[in-house]
Amino acid sequence: MKGLVVPVTLVLVAELCARLFGITSDSLASPSQIIAAAVGIVADGSLFTMTGQTLFAAVVGLAIGGGLGLVMAILLGLIQPLARLMHFSVEAFRPIPAIAILPIMLMIYGFGYRMEIAIIAFACFWPVLIIGQAAVSGIEPRLIEVSKVLGLTFLGRVTKIVLPAALPRLFVAFRLAAAVSLIVAVTVEIAMNPQGLGYELMAAQSSLRPEVMFAILLWVGLIGWGLNAFLLYAQNRLFGFAGKLEVPR
Amino acid sequence: MTAAVLPAAPSAAHRGDPLIAFRGVSLSLGGRLILEDIDLDMRRREFICVVGPSGCGKTTLLRLIAGLLHPDKGEVVYDGKPVTAPASDIALIFQDYSKALLPWRTASGNVSLAFEARSLPKAERPARIAALLDKVGLKQHADKYPIQLSGGMQQRLQIARCLAQEPSVLLMDEPFGALDAMTRQVLQDEVLRIAESAGTSVFFVTHDLEEAIYLGDRVIAMSPNPGRVTEVFDVPLPRPRNQLTTREHPEFLRLRRELFDFIQESEIEQTAIEESKA
Numbered sequence: 001m002k003g004l005v006v007p008v009t010l011v012l013v014a015e016l017c018a019r020l021f022g023i024t025s026d027s028l029a030s031p032s033q034i035i036a037a038a039v040g041i042v043a044d045g046s047l048f049t050m051t052g053q054t055l056f057a058a059v060v061g062l063a064i065g066g067g068l069g070l071v072m073a074i075l076l077g078l079i080q081p082l083a084r085l086m087h088f089s090v091e092a093f094r095p096i097p098a099i100a101i102l103p104i105m106l107m108i109y110g111f112g113y114r115m116e117i118a119i120i121a122f123a124c125f126w127p128v129l130i131i132g133q134a135a136v137s138g139i140e141p142r143l144i145e146v147s148k149v150l151g152l153t154f155l156g157r158v159t160k161i162v163l164p165a166a167l168p169r170l171f172v173a174f175r176l177a178a179a180v181s182l183i184v185a186v187t188v189e190i191a192m193n194p195q196g197l198g199y200e201l202m203a204a205q206s207s208l209r210p211e212v213m214f215a216i217l218l219w220v221g222l223i224g225w226g227l228n229a230f231l232l233y234a235q236n237r238l239f240g241f242a243g244k245l246e247v248p249r
Numbered sequence: 250m251t252a253a254v255l256p257a258a259p260s261a262a263h264r265g266d267p268l269i270a271f272r273g274v275s276l277s278l279g280g281r282l283i284l285e286d287i288d289l290d291m292r293r294r295e296f297i298c299v300v301g302p303s304g305c306g307k308t309t310l311l312r313l314i315a316g317l318l319h320p321d322k323g324e325v326v327y328d329g330k331p332v333t334a335p336a337s338d339i340a341l342i343f344q345d346y347s348k349a350l351l352p353w354r355t356a357s358g359n360v361s362l363a364f365e366a367r368s369l370p371k372a373e374r375p376a377r378i379a380a381l382l383d384k385v386g387l388k389q390h391a392d393k394y395p396i397q398l399s400g401g402m403q404q405r406l407q408i409a410r411c412l413a414q415e416p417s418v419l420l421m422d423e424p425f426g427a428l429d430a431m432t433r434q435v436l437q438d439e440v441l442r443i444a445e446s447a448g449t450s451v452f453f454v455t456h457d458l459e460e461a462i463y464l465g466d467r468v469i470a471m472s473p474n475p476g477r478v479t480e481v482f483d484v485p486l487p488r489p490r491n492q493l494t495t496r497e498h499p500e501f502l503r504l505r506r507e508l509f510d511f512i513q514e515s516e517i518e519q520t521a522i523e524e525s526k527a
Contacts, residue, residue, distance in 0.1 A: 142348040149315055149341045150366040150414065160362065164353050 029211035037211035054196035058181040061120025069128030077136025098123030123184040124177040135169035168239045175231045268293045273323035285475035298465035306476025340411035344423040346403040350395040357391040363413035381409045401432035
């Protein structure tokens with residue numbers, strides 16, 4: 001409860017200032033105006049449309065980028081020569097800011113979901129690959145030997161040994177990638193793509209409706225917070241036991 | 250000729266070619282010569298124990314048979330064919346049982362892994378898993394996770410999983426090194442009983458000289474730098490062995506003395522070499 005003291009006080013001060021001094025501004029809005037605007041975009045359904053667009057792009061991008069990253073992580077984590085072969089390329093491409101490939105993707109896909117999803121997938125690929133590869137190559141070597149001696153196939157080794165052993169850390173990778181996916185989705189929409197929360201944020205700003213802008217901004221923050229809380233909850237639910245059982249090193 | 254006359258005791262099964270043979274095997278790891286020119290035959294149903302100071306390559310020997318390592322020179326032959334990859338009927342029991350078991354699977358789940366690897370039909374698994382757990386005395390603990398089992402029980406579980414492979418050869422890498430004395434003796438007898446009843450050949454690495462004599466038909470003594478076989482001791486002790494009478498047998502005591510002297514000598518030699526290098 002103590003944590004709420006500061007934000008609540010700030011909101012009250014902002015409201016008080018707006019009322020006392022009668023500030024009218026193109027870039028600021030009073031808390032009450034923001035709440036009214038929020039009620040407005042909820043009532044006309046536009047908030048849900050834009051949220052749906054952003055989340056859809058984020059989730060699909062995460063699935064594609066994270067999925068590819070996971071496959072690569074397993075291959076590079078298990079096959080040392082391949083890891084050495086790919087090391088330079090990974091380190092060369094990884095530092096590229098995801099948003100910097102927007103012009104290329106725009107050329108290939110034009111506006112819309114496909115362009116946005118491609119960029120999100122690119123951004124989500126790297127954290128899953130890097131953390132996933134570390135997780136896979138960090139598996140207790142004894143377990144890999146057990147799988148060899150028992151004569152498991154490569155696929156069997158992956159599904160029965162590698163994935164379960166690395167699962168808690170792979171989930172952490174996906175949690176990070178999920179946060180990245182939302183950031184990149186909103187960024188792409190703000191920068192270029194005419195859809196979703198980011199675009200509406202810019203549209204509100206350029207049409208001089210700061211109260212709508214702030215309402216969307218708060219909503220984006222809430223989504224980010226909610227997403228992380230959900231994934232943390234899921235992690236504890238799914239791996240509370242397995243996480244503790246993770247092979248001691 | 251002699252094979253026909255001798256009784257069918259496993260220790261005397263001299264028939265045919267060796268089951269496992271090292272032929273001039275050398276191996277370097279990380280630029281260091283670990284094994285040099287190893288020649289060694291293991292007969293069918295034989296129980297071989299390997300002893301030697303740490304760093305003499307006894308575990309490496311075992312991993313070569315398992316197909317986890319490959320020789321630089323020479324070859325390891327199993328059943329007439331060179332070993333190139335792990336064979337399904339060679340089982341390996343690791344010393345660090347807690348690392349070799351899947352912590353996210355129950356006891357029966359861990360045994361099941363071996364059957365899954367062999368693609369045994371699902372319907373046949375539960376009965377055979379139960380039988381194996383019964384065999385190693387873990388019937389009551391089928392649904393427990395490894396972390397909930399004691400060290401001795403975890404090692405029994407690993408043995409059960411290896412038996413699920415229906416191995417002709419059991420490779421054991423200091424399997425009881427981390428267990429207390431009582432548990433160790435019980436497990437020694439169980440391994441002897443299992444090997445005897447299933448006709449399994451056993452390649453047993455240990456640094457416990459008494460354990461080696463107690464279990465083995467032959468004891469291979471190795472020396473380090475580079476690892477080589479220096480001495481082979483035949484163990485003519487009667488079977489079945491008994492923790493009390495076998496260990497009091499004059500032959501047991503004689504062998505113990507002989508092995509002890511041998512190891513001590515090679516350690517003194519070793520220290521001398523290291524000091525001359527320093």
